[in-house]
Amino acid sequence: MAKGVISAIDQAEQLKQDGNLYFKKNRLGAAIDAYTEAITLCPNIPVYWTNRALCHRKRNDWTRVEEDCLKAVQLDHKSVKGHYMLGLALLQREKYAEGIKELQRALDLGRGAHPNSYMVEEIWQELATAKYEEWERDSTKRSYDLRNLEESCKIALKEKHVHDGNLNEEDDEVTDSTSEQLAALKLVFSKAAEADTPTEVPDYLCCKITLDIYRDPVITPSGLTYERAVILDHLDKVGKFDPITRETLLPSQLIPNLAIKEAVEAFLEKHGWAYKTE
Template identity: 70%
Template sequence: MSPIAAPSSATKQAELLRQDGNLYFNKERFGAAIDAYTEAITLCPNVPVYWTNRALCHRRRNDWTKVEEDCRKAIKLDGSSVKAHYMLGLALLEREEFAEGIKELEKALDLGRGANPKSYMVEEIWQALAKAKYLKWEDESTKHACELQSLKEACETALEEKHFLDFPQTETEGFLDEAAKSNLQELKALDRVFKKAAEADIPSEVPDYLCCKITLDIFRDPVITPSGVSYERAVILNHLEKVGNFDPITREPLDESQLIPNLAIKEAVQAFLDEHGWAYKTD
């Protein structure tokens, strides 16, 4: 190795400190790990992994302000850091900044799927993202339900007032009976309208065509085989690796290179989730 290519003493020392930090972290000595990573950062501040490692320690101590600071620094150094976007998303969610937190988690998920779709982190990120989107939907759904109830009560009051104005009590008894029936029909029609408006917020079943044939869960990253069957990418890759190179349903020979992203189903899933946020619930 030429002198120019040889790592500097500072680089070597920083790497040794990172290894020390990893050892402390594995022993749950997070304070000592933070000190080691901090020393490594002092020596080599442009190495993103030192920042994400320290952020992970802060995460384990629930120090979300410092998690955010370290992750933002890591992203400036490496915009493709899965861990940095993931932990930044978690930190933002802790502050209930749902929109920005979800945006960071989505970025982490896209990067993670591109790097290693079978990685445990992809599943972990998806779970965090699904939980965040479910909580966002739950919050919006509660507000929507309150708004609908208030509007319904206002409409019912308006109909009652209209009824008394149009049919004063001086009318004959038979005529009042007809008026009461008419008013009752209007109230029933109003009830049907508001029930229809609330349908999207009522959990039901996810259509079969939006679910993986193996897991029976809603698709996250669907791929289609030459035989026309769609599967969750991570699940079919796991099958090909551990069971065999064949389609689990048709039994036709199948290789990883033959899998094609099913963009139509992916778009259909997203459209369904946009309308039915309750489907993000994973437990």
């Protein structure tokens, strides 16, 4: 019995390898068939599901991506690829809140397992884009509602002054008092709209090397903060020294800058990620 189980696992692993080879050659149909056979033999191995989902993703078959990734994260709730592609699939259906939640989960898991991998950066960019699109959609609706409300308030204010005798209904001339109230009304709605206006990211929230907003900030003994992946790349390729102070610097001396990280997250939440990411 045990021998049969091992044989099934070995066969499934061979099918996975075949699927990987087909995928590299862009033979997506053959890859899907191979992963499907592997799943039939061993349905409880999450990587078979995420590998097949990746094929569906390349075909833009988002319904099947969602189905396979749901199964993958059920089998392994720490599957970075499972949560990531599930998030992308949900976003395709404009389920922003759910999709962003899955992308955030993928990012948190990725940072914990492989903080400097290309995939963490890719997830971060997708998350930033998703949050911006959600903000843009919501802010457009809020702006439309605000304009309608402002117009209704103007009409109501003018009607009140007509009733009070402070405005001539025929020529629409207003008294100084009415003009002041209309100006005050305009200012109130202008202030209300500020939250939906894109804003520049403060310099202190940006890496001194890339000039881009921090993803994973670390602080050096000299008190300077850098993006972790960038400073590690500098230490590996250029030399073991701080690029600004030129003081000796080792990877082990880098400490997460939690204060800046929290400030970045607070800024992004407040402004709806309404800024441009490169």
